[in-house]
Amino acid sequence: MNNQPNKAKLFSLKYFFVDFVRVTGALPTLLWYRPKILYENETAKQKIKGGALVISNHNCFFDPVYVMLAIWYRRHHFIINQEFYDTKAKWFLDRVMCIPIDTKNTGFQTMKVINDHLTGGDLVSMFPEGHINDGSGEMRQFKSGMVLMSMRAKVPIVPVYVREHKPRSSGLRVVIGEPIDINKLYAGRPSMSDIEAITNRLFEKENELKAIAYQ
Amino acid sequence: MLSRAEIFEKLKEILLFADNKNRAVIEKCDESTKLVTDLGFNSVSVLYMVIAIEESFGIVFDNVSMNDFETIGDVVSYIEARLK
DSSP, X not given: OOOSOOGGGSSOGGGHHHHHHHHHHHHHHHHHHOOEEEESSHHHHSOOOXXXXXXXXXXXXXXXXXXXXXXXXXXXXXXXXXXXXXXXTHHHHHHTTOEEEXXXXXXXXXXXXXXXXXXXXXXXXXXXXXXOOOSSSOOOOOOTHXXXXXXXHTOOEEEEEEOOOOTTOOOOEEEEOOXXXXXXXXXXXXXXXXXXXXXXXXXXXXXXXXXXXXX | OOOHHHHHHHHHHHHHHHOTTSHHHHHTOOTTOBTTXXXXXXXXXXXXXXXXXXXXXXXXXXXXXXXXXXXXXXXXXXXXXXXO
16 A cells, blocks of 8 residues: 655646645635534544545535545545536646546546556545435435445545535534545455445445534 | 457456356356346446456556446457457
8 A cells, every 4th residue: 555645746836726726725715614624533633644535425516625625735636527527617627636537438547547646645535426415414325436446546445524514604514534444354355245335334434424523 | 378268267257256146147148248238237347347357367458448348258359359
């Protein structure tokens, strides 16, 4: 597992735009949302180093901003739906390092791009529900692709829960869970049944974080 | 180099390990067996199969997507071409 962040990337022109957006956007969003970051336990408080896959529930369009506020010290590569990417937003999304994925016909090249980011020590963030949930407060069933990504790149999964929150209101709460290293849970290659079981476990974990968020 | 029949048998082993709910269908499968309609594969199952093939055969799937593989025979042909 790559646990070392790539320090050569810390000050690079390649990241000028995304860092500009992060820095200029941080203060107003912090003042506006006044986020409260909670942690599942002491281990979850440790800063995420090296490659990791961040997963979060998906309540609204602003969730990537909330996840970035919670894990502010790392650059995120968000996995986004190809349909959203193929719009006028493409120019911006490219510069904030989003990775488009065609969920109807995933190209293996896309999986390699994600794998290269993870093995290269980057933070890849995604919403395993696939879409924004229906607003009932219940999460959609998770898709298993995240487990394959983590398994292949041998990086941990960091569960994050964003409490349902109106975009114009303050008092945002985000809970960060303990990283889960599925490669330590399964020696060798897990079967598809194991992957389904891990996916269900991650869904339960999100519900545990949800309970903390609403305490 | 592996023959087409050997590639098929090795692929079958991968599928049997991957999907232990569907053993009976996989054991009877042939090259015309369809991944989605006959074996009930979804996008994650196909990705799993690709990762397992890459590790087992030492090849890389490049510039292809899930819809390029309709049958087991398509996968065998792809592996065969990459091994050449």
